[in-house]
Amino acid sequence: MIDVDPSLVNWSRAMFAFTAMYHWIFVPLTLGLSFLCAFFETIYLKTGDEQWKTITRFWMTLFGINFAIGVATGIILEFEFGTNWSNYSWMVGDIFGAPLAIEGLFAFFMEASFFAVMFFGWDKVSKRFHCFSTWMVAIGSNLSAVWILVANGWMQNPVGMAFNPEQARFEMESFAEVVFNPVAISKMTHTSSSGFVMASAFVLTISCWYLIKRRHVEMAKRSIVVASVFGLVASMFVGFTGDEAAYEVAQKQPMKLAAMEGLYIGERGAGLVGMGIINDAKAPGDVQDAFLYEVKIPGMLSLLANREFGSFVPGIDDLVWGNEKENIMGVNTMMEKGRHALSDLAAFKEAKRAGQEDAAAAALERFNVNQKYMGYGYLDTPEEAVPPVAIVFNSFHIMAILGSLFPVIFGAFLFFTVKGNITEKRWLLPVGLFTALLALLAQQAGWVTAEVGRQPWAIQGLMPVKIATTNLSTTSVQITFAMFAVVFAMLLFAEISIMLKQISIGPEGH
Amino acid sequence: MISNLDYATLQQLWWVICALIGALFLFLNFVQGGQTLLWQMAKTDTESALIVNSLGRKWELTFTTLVLFGGALFASFPKFYATSFGGAYWVWVLILFTFIIQAVSYEYRSKPSNVWGGKTYELFMFINGSVGVLLIGAAVGTFYTGSSFSLNDMNQVTWQYTIGGVNLRGLEAAFSLFNLSLGLFLVFNARVLGALYLLNNIDFSTVSELEVRLRKAVWTNFLCALPFLLFVVVSILLRKGFGVDADGVVSMVSFKYFFNLIALPHLLLMLLGGIGLVIWGVLAGAFKNSDKGIWFAGFGTVLVGLTVLCLPAFNGTAFYPSTFDLQSSLTIYNASSSQYTLSIMTYVALAIPFVVGYIAYLWKLMDAKKLTVEEALDEEAY
Numbered sequence: 001m002i003d004v005d006p007s008l009v010n011w012s013r014a015m016f017a018f019t020a021m022y023h024w025i026f027v028p029l030t031l032g033l034s035f036l037c038a039f040f041e042t043i044y045l046k047t048g049d050e051q052w053k054t055i056t057r058f059w060m061t062l063f064g065i066n067f068a069i070g071v072a073t074g075i076i077l078e079f080e081f082g083t084n085w086s087n088y089s090w091m092v093g094d095i096f097g098a099p100l101a102i103e104g105l106f107a108f109f110m111e112a113s114f115f116a117v118m119f120f121g122w123d124k125v126s127k128r129f130h131c132f133s134t135w136m137v138a139i140g141s142n143l144s145a146v147w148i149l150v151a152n153g154w155m156q157n158p159v160g161m162a163f164n165p166e167q168a169r170f171e172m173e174s175f176a177e178v179v180f181n182p183v184a185i186s187k188m189t190h191t192s193s194s195g196f197v198m199a200s201a202f203v204l205t206i207s208c209w210y211l212i213k214r215r216h217v218e219m220a221k222r223s224i225v226v227a228s229v230f231g232l233v234a235s236m237f238v239g240f241t242g243d244e245a246a247y248e249v250a251q252k253q254p255m256k257l258a259a260m261e262g263l264y265i266g267e268r269g270a271g272l273v274g275m276g277i278i279n280d281a282k283a284p285g286d287v288q289d290a291f292l293y294e295v296k297i298p299g300m301l302s303l304l305a306n307r308e309f310g311s312f313v314p315g316i317d318d319l320v321w322g323n324e325k326e327n328i329m330g331v332n333t334m335m336e337k338g339r340h341a342l343s344d345l346a347a348f349k350e351a352k353r354a355g356q357e358d359a360a361a362a363a364l365e366r367f368n369v370n371q372k373y374m375g376y377g378y379l380d381t382p383e384e385a386v387p388p389v390a391i392v393f394n395s396f397h398i399m400a401i402l403g404s405l406f407p408v409i410f411g412a413f414l415f416f417t418v419k420g421n422i423t424e425k426r427w428l429l430p431v432g433l434f435t436a437l438l439a440l441l442a443q444q445a446g447w448v449t450a451e452v453g454r455q456p457w458a459i460q461g462l463m464p465v466k467i468a469t470t471n472l473s474t475t476s477v478q479i480t481f482a483m484f485a486v487v488f489a490m491l492l493f494a495e496i497s498i499m500l501k502q503i504s505i506g507p508e509g510h
Numbered sequence: 511m512i513s514n515l516d517y518a519t520l521q522q523l524w525w526v527i528c529a530l531i532g533a534l535f536l537f538l539n540f541v542q543g544g545q546t547l548l549w550q551m552a553k554t555d556t557e558s559a560l561i562v563n564s565l566g567r568k569w570e571l572t573f574t575t576l577v578l579f580g581g582a583l584f585a586s587f588p589k590f591y592a593t594s595f596g597g598a599y600w601v602w603v604l605i606l607f608t609f610i611i612q613a614v615s616y617e618y619r620s621k622p623s624n625v626w627g628g629k630t631y632e633l634f635m636f637i638n639g640s641v642g643v644l645l646i647g648a649a650v651g652t653f654y655t656g657s658s659f660s661l662n663d664m665n666q667v668t669w670q671y672t673i674g675g676v677n678l679r680g681l682e683a684a685f686s687l688f689n690l691s692l693g694l695f696l697v698f699n700a701r702v703l704g705a706l707y708l709l710n711n712i713d714f715s716t717v718s719e720l721e722v723r724l725r726k727a728v729w730t731n732f733l734c735a736l737p738f739l740l741f742v743v744v745s746i747l748l749r750k751g752f753g754v755d756a757d758g759v760v761s762m763v764s765f766k767y768f769f770n771l772i773a774l775p776h777l778l779l780m781l782l783g784g785i786g787l788v789i790w791g792v793l794a795g796a797f798k799n800s801d802k803g804i805w806f807a808g809f810g811t812v813l814v815g816l817t818v819l820c821l822p823a824f825n826g827t828a829f830y831p832s833t834f835d836l837q838s839s840l841t842i843y844n845a846s847s848s849q850y851t852l853s854i855m856t857y858v859a860l861a862i863p864f865v866v867g868y869i870a871y872l873w874k875l876m877d878a879k880k881l882t883v884e885e886a887l888d889e890e891a892y
Binding site for chain 1: 567568573576577580582584586588589593594597599606610611614616617621623624664665666667669679854855858859865872876879891
C-alpha cells in the first residue's frame with residue numbers, strides 16, 4: 001500500500017470540492033431553465049403570440065451564457081476522477097464508468113446536437129421542430145444529471161457489486177441494482193427538482209427587477225406566472241423527495257444523519273432539531289452539550305428516520321463505540337475486522353505471487369469473512385469515521401429552512417400575478433429579488449450536506465478518501481488548484497458581467 | 511447474442527469502439543484546426559465572424575466526443591484511465607485546461623461586456639487548437655514510446671520519471687521526438703480539416719478572398735503535416751514494440767508494429783486507404799474548387815486514427831507500455847472492465863447508430879444552406 005501524505009488528501013479534496021461546487025453554480029440553472037425555455041416556446045407555438053417568442057429568446061440567451069460555463073466546468077470533474085482520484089477510478093471503474101459513458105452517449109450528444117438547432121435554427125427549421133429541439137435540449141440536460149447522480153448514489157450506497165480480490169477492485173454484478181439503487185433515485189429526484197426551483201427563482205428574481213424598475217412589465221409578469229407554477233410544483237416535490245432522501249440516509253448512512261442532526265447520544269423517540277446553535281467544541285464521547293441553543297420537535301426525528309415515532313435513532317457515540325442494547329456494531333469493532341480483511345488480502349496476494357494455491361485459498365476464505373469491513377481497516381482511529389459535525393449540521397439546516405420558504409414565495413407570486421396586482425405589492429418584489437440568491441445558497445448547502453456528511457468515505461464503508469487519491473506531490477495539486485482558481489475567477493467575472501449586460505438590454509434586444 | 515460473446519471478444523470489441531470514438535474525435539478536430547486558422551485567414555471582422563460562427567455550430571460535437579472518449583475509456587478500460595490520467599497528470603491537466611477555456615469562448619467572444627475582450631477569447635481558441643491538440647498527440651504517442659510507471663499489487667500507479675529530482679508527471683511525453691511529431695502532425699492535419707470544413711460550410715459569394723486563402727491553407731498545411739506523418743509512419747515501422755506472449759510476459763520485440771501490420775492486413779489497408787483519402791480531400795479542396803474535400807479527408811483521418819489506435823493494442827501487444835517495469839504494461843486484456851460490465855455496455859452501444867443517425871440528420875438540416883455574412887453578423891451570433 002502506498003503511504004499517502006495527509007496534506008495531499010486534503011488538497012485533493014479541496015480541489016474536487018472547489019470544482020464541484022463551482023460547477024454546481026451553473027448546472028441547476030441549466031436543468032431548470034432548459035425546461036422553462038421549453039415551456040415558453042410551447043406556449044408560443046400554441047398561441048402564436050410573438051411576445052412569447054421574444055420571451056423565449058430572451059431567457060434562451062441567458063440559458064446559453066450559463067450553459068457554456070456549465071459545460072466547461074463539467075469536463076473537469078470527469079478528468080479529475082482520473083487525474084486526482086486514480087486509485088478510486090481503478091477500484092470502481094467497472095461500476096462507476098458505465099453510467100458516465102451512458103451519460104456521454106445519450107445525454108451529452110442530445111444536448112450538443114439540438115443545442116445548435118435551438119440557437120441557430122429559428123429560420124432554418126419549422127416552428128414545431130424548433131420547439132421539439134428545445135425540449136430535446138431540456139431532456140438531454142436532465143438525462144445527464146440522471147446518470148451522474150446514479151453514479152453518486154452508488155458511492156453513497158454501494159450495491160449490485162462484489163469485490164474481486166485477484167483484480168483488487170469492485171466489479172458490477174447487477175446493473176439494475178446500480179440504476180435502481182434507492183439512494184440514487186431519491187438523490188436524482190431531489191437534486192433535479194431542486195434545479196427546477198433554482199431556475200424558477202432565477203426567472204423570478206430578474207422579472208422582479210424589471211417590475212421594480214417598471215421595465216418590460218408585461219414580459220416580466222408572464223415570466224413570473226410560468227416560473228411560479230413551475231417553482232411551486234418543483235419546490236413541493238423537493239420537500240417530498242427531501243423526506244425520502246433523508247429516510248434513505250437514515251437507513252444507509254446513519255453517521256451522516258447523526259451529524260445532520262448533531263445527535264451524539266442515540267435515543268428512542270428522538271426529536272428533530274428545527275433550529276439550533278451547535279457546540280463546535282463538542283467531540284464524540286465527551287460530556288459537553290451538543291448544542292448551545294436548540295429548538296426540538298419531540299419524536300419527529302424517529303418518525304422521519306424510521307417512519308415510527310418511538311423508534312431508535314443512533315447517535316454518533318453509538319455508531320463509533322457501538323450499542324449492544326440496540327444491536328449496533330461500533331466503528332472500533334469494524335476497524336478490527338477491516339484490518340483482518342486487509343491483512344488476509346495481502347496474504348492472499350503474497351501466496352498467489354509465490355504460487356501457493358492452498359495458502360491463497362485459505363487467506364481468501366478468511367478475507368471473505370471480514371471483507372465488507374475492509375474500508376474500516378484503513379482508519380487510524382474510530383473517531384475518524386465521524387464527519388465534521390458543525391459543517392454538516394449547519395449546511396443541512398440552511399438547506400432545509402430555505403427549502404421550506406420557496407413554496408410560500410412561489411405561491412405568493414403566483415397568487416398576486418394571477419390576481420393582476422403584483423406590481424402594487426411593492427413589499428413582495430424585493431423578496432423576489434433575493435430568491436435566486438437564496439436558492440443558490442440552498443443548492444450549495446445541500447451538496448455540502450451530502451458530500452461532507454459522508455466523509456471520510458469516497459465509497460461508503462468501503463473506501464476512505466485517503467486511499468482513493470492519486471499518489472501525487474502536494475505541490476502539483478496546489479498549482480492545479482491555483483490555476484483553477486484564476487481561470488474560474490476570470491470566467492465567473494465574465495459570465496456575471498455578460499449576464500448583467502444582457503439583462504440590462506432586456507428582451508427587446510432579442 | 512451479446513451474452514454469448516466471450517470475454518476476449520468483448521475486450522477487443524471495446525477497444526475498437528474506444529478507438530473509433532477517438533478517431534472520430536480526431537476528425538472533429540477540424541474545429542480546433544479552424545480555430546488556429548482564424549487570425550491567419552480572416553482579414554476583416556466579417557471574415558472572423560464567418561469563421562467563428564461556422565465553427566461555433568460544431569464545437570460542442572467535438573467537445574462531447576472528447577467527453578465520451580474519456581467516459582468510454584473509464585468504463586471499459588479503467589486501469590488505463592487510472593494509470594494514464596493519474597500518472598501522466600500534467601499532460602491531461604493541461605489538455606483539460608485548453609478545453610475549459612475553449613468551451614466559453616464561442617459564447618462569450620462577441621457578447622457585450624465580456625470583460626476580457628474578443629481577442630482574449632480568440633487566443634483561448636488558438637491555445638486549444640494548438641497546445642491542446644499537440645498534447646493529445648503526445649499522449650497518444652506514448653502508446654508506442656511507453657511511459658515510466660509501475661503498478662503495485664493493488665494496481666496503484668507510481669510515476670517514475672524524474673529530471674533533477676523533479677517528477678514531470680507525464681510532461682516528458684511532449685519532449686519525445688516521436689510523440690512531438692505525432693502531435694505536430696495532428697495540429698497540421700486539424701488545420702487542413704479546418705480549412706476544408708470552412709470551405710464546405712461558408713457562403714463565399716461576398717467574401718471570395720477568404721475562399722482563396724482557405725484553399726491555399728489546405729495545401730500549405732498539408733505540406734507542413736507531411737514530414738511529421740512520414741516520420742511517424744517510418745518510426746512505427748522500424749521501432750521496437752512491446753510484445754506480450756501467451757503467458758502475459760511483456761518483452762521488447764524488433765519491428766513489432768511492422769509485423770502487426772503484416773499480421774493484420776486490414777489495418778494496413780485502412781492506413782493506406784486513410785492516407786489516400788486525406789490526399790484526395792486535400793487535392794480536391796486545394797486545386798479542384800470542390801467543397802467536398804472535408805468528407806474525403808475526414809473519413810481518411812478516421813481510418814488513419816483507427817489504425818494508429820488499434821495497431822499497438824492487437825496481435826499480442828501492450829497498448830500502454832511501461833518502460834520502467836515492462837510487466838506493469840497494460841494490455842486490453844489486463845486493463846479492461848469485467849465481462850459483465852462490458853456485456854452491459856455492449857447492449858448500450860447498440861444505440862450508437864441511432865445517435866450517429868440523428869447527429870447526421872441535424873447536421874444536414876442545419877447545413878443545408880451555407881452560412882451567410884448576414885447570419886454571421888446577426889445579433890445573437892457568436
